[in-house]
Amino acid sequence: MRKESLTYEDVLRIVELVKTTRFSEFRLKVGEIEVHLRRKNGSGGETHAQAVSQVETAAPSPAGPERSFPAGAVLVRAPMVGTFYRAPAPGAEPFVEIGKHVEPDTTVCIIEVMKLMNSIPAEARGVVAEILLPNGARVEPGDVLLVIKPDPEDG
């Protein structure tokens, strides 16, 4: 092993100098090692590509101000902030379509909350009258997801 070999400690000292000083020209000569660096004009620190991040215009939340629903309609609402899914898996058949008859425990959609899937039941016996959101929509707590028109009470 050569005694005068450059060590990682030496390198890290140089790294520290490069990072912490605002030089435009840098010359270092220690024993056998010589380093000469020149910074770009006017750049005193990190330079990064000027990537202007385009703010993605998020699809406007369809929730908006609460619209009115027919009297007696049962509203299935989002329990939490999350993502609305109409089917159990990508490409699978949706849980329900408009016109489908549901029982109180029929799963009508999934809300993904913090990566966990929440099956949302209809909570009423009736027919799916409206599905308000597209698959994959972001939802806020209380957003109406579906409207169920309840069956007339039996006698």
Place this chain on the structure above:
Amino acid sequence: MSKAGSRSKRFDFVDVTLRDAHQCLWSTRMTTAMMTPILGAIDRAGYAYINILGGAVFDVCVRYLHENPWERVKLLCERLETPCDALTRGQSLYTFELFPDDIVELNSEVFARLGVEVLTVYDALNDNRNVASSVRSGHAAGMKVNAMMTYTLSPVHTDAYYVARTKELVKLKADFISIKDPTGLLTPERGRTLFPAVVKAAGGVPLKLHSHCQSGLAPEVYEIAIRSGFRYGYTASEPLANGASLPATEDIGARARKLGFRTSLDAAALREIAGYFTCVAEREGKPLGQVARYDPALYEHQIPGGMISNLRSQLQAMSMEHRLPEILEEVPRVREDLGYPIVFSPFAQYVVTQATLNVVQGERYKTIPDEIRKYAMGYYGKLAAQPSAEFLERAAIRPGDLVTERPGEHIEPWIPRLRKALGPSVPDEDLLLAAFYPKPLLEPLRKRAPEYEFRTTPLNELIRFIGSRGDIEFAHVRFAGTEMSFSA
């Protein structure tokens, strides 16, 4: 020099620099190209084993680094003379879902063929029925098997609980047994009772400690393990140690020697590794591990720090940040209701999400995520304790819904179906990838791996650092007969 009689006492090391250390500190983003230049020094450092793979490393390779994880495993096993250790989550392998036994078995065969010598396996519920298929197939493929028990704090996770798990693992014929403490909850006090009890129950099967540094107590905990008769400690190179990572090899090595134990560590090689990874961190803009200060709050909610900051930002998005303290108070109650799952992936997510739902909805268990119901029914394995009556009632789980058989039992074999779909000549490695991931995620893995560098020097790393700086337009470096200039 230590006194006579200590001649036979040894303590050895399992390196986690290439796996858990960067998983904890660099979001698992260490590429194969960052590893290869320093493998020679890692081999010289005197480690007994080198851990090269775990669930997150496999997944990040595929999803984010677009590297074929099998190629990394093969290359590291070929290049390293030190035996390599690869970790899986048992019946879940690299994910949190369950796989059938035939996939678990094929995975063991592929490991052995690629050169893995130790299969390390754990189950997040400590249900050793989820570990059994890995132990069996690991042995059949010619590997040694290191079975881990996950440590957590709860009224049911007593010393007796871990003694019972240890005995199960001895019965399964594990070659090593490890205590894995993923959130750094072990204390020296607990180690003083737990470690000797587990050593005794292991009846000669060597023990390893794998504890993280969040509480700042891990180095002391390792000392207790060394004194209690543990044979190995999992550690990392100093710049990638501490914080959420594991203790530094340098530190634990010094402590072991002070306690009169011999180690095989080579200080010069360890210095080289540490210097190299510090340079990589500088070049790549990655953080270095900082020694964590003791924080008693960690023992109360047990939630990993990253998860709290994540939750805070989600609550911010709902303008509900002010509910965070209530949620943190609800967490231990939910955990009790759920039978004390370990507050770690994936169960940390369960507990925190359920606590958030309970608080935000203003009614406990109004909504229960499907995964939590499945967990509570025993679908993923046996729970540490019974869920509370309130929870079972709200979840509408009836005694007849409970799953009592081994989780792997209720999954049909997949290989016949996959072979049929992919053709009879598909390599086992590709078949497994197809079992774990949808096709589009695997497309990027087809790209050719870069030419890897297998050696480096400090000078070389200095030049790479300078080259990575966007603000340097001219550089001239001269050293011992080498002279180079470059300009942007």
